[in-house]
Amino acid sequence: MRLTKYSHACVRLERDGGVLVIDPGTLSERESLDGVDAVLITHEHFDHLDKEALADELAKRPEVAVYTHPDVAKQLAELSGVVHEVVPGDEFEAAGFRVRAYGGLHAIIHPDIPRIANVGFFVEGEGGSGGVYHPGDSFDVPSDARVETLFVPVSAPWLKISDAVEFIRAVAPRRAYALHDKLYTDLALDIVGRVLNSLSGAEYARLEPGTAVTL
Numbered sequence: 001m002r003l004t005k006y007s008h009a010c011v012r013l014e015r016d017g018g019v020l021v022i023d024p025g026t027l028s029e030r031e032s033l034d035g036v037d038a039v040l041i042t043h044e045h046f047d048h049l050d051k052e053a054l055a056d057e058l059a060k061r062p063e064v065a066v067y068t069h070p071d072v073a074k075q076l077a078e079l080s081g082v083v084h085e086v087v088p089g090d091e092f093e094a095a096g097f098r099v100r101a102y103g104g105l106h107a108i109i110h111p112d113i114p115r116i117a118n119v120g121f122f123v124e125g126e127g128g129s130g131g132v133y134h135p136g137d138s139f140d141v142p143s144d145a146r147v148e149t150l151f152v153p154v155s156a157p158w159l160k161i162s163d164a165v166e167f168i169r170a171v172a173p174r175r176a177y178a179l180h181d182k183l184y185t186d187l188a189l190d191i192v193g194r195v196l197n198s199l200s201g202a203e204y205a206r207l208e209p210g211t212a213v214t215l
Contacts, residue, residue: 001125001215003132003149005207006032008182009048011134011151013123018096022121022134023048027182029209033057038094041068042136043106043118044075047182051076058082067094069117088119098124102133103140107158122147125215130174132215137180139167147173149215150202153180154192161195168200178206 004012010028013020022040024032025047033039033053041049049072058064058079066076070085086092090101099121106118120135122145130148137153150173152164159180168176176196181189189206196204207213 002212003215004212007209009180016096020095020097024050026050036064038065040121041072043116044072069119071117102142103138106137109158139163141170147171150176151179152176154178155184156180161192165199168202173202176202176204
């Protein structure tokens with residue numbers, strides 16, 4: 001499996017010719033969608049969903065399938081016919097990858113702000129080996145999944161660094177990569193990285209946009 005991290009919350013996975021992209025938002029590079037076969041959207045926020053970029057790609061590749069929560073699907077009426085609704089607990093195949101949905105709600109920003117739907121996605125490794133988990137904007141733990149590679153949010157109005165540490169500890173992956181990482185300065189992210197490296201128990205790293213790794 002080839003994994004490429006794009007800006008902020010966007011992750012691209014490739015295997016056996018299939019291309020799966022998670023959360024290509026407005027803060028991400030449009031090139032992340034080049035040649036995509038399936039797109040997973042965790043929730044409706046603009047930094048995770050770029051409707052215009054998605055529509056443009058579908059105009060070129062109408063066979064692209066989109067998977068997201070029913071609440072988000074309602075906002076993609078213009079893409080009718082290619083959007084598949086998924087809820088936590090669902091298992092499905094996308095671009096040749098086995099995927100399971102987890103979570104249900106966005107992390108709490110403030111008690112006075114209503115919480116929206118958020119679905120985390122676990123993408124299985126080849127042959128049922130440990131896979132990749134993208135939580136969207138949440139710290140929901142996929143308790144029955146063997147997570148080898150975890151994406152952990154590191155900068156957000158709803159986030160404390162202690163939450164990120166405990167999230168990694170609870171999931172217990174072999175490696176953890178920064179997610180949701182375009183809101184802080186490089187100095188702040190360096191401090192976050194030092195904390196996560198010393199306390200999380202995982203091999204933590206922040207991938208620069210466009211960096212690809214083989215899992």
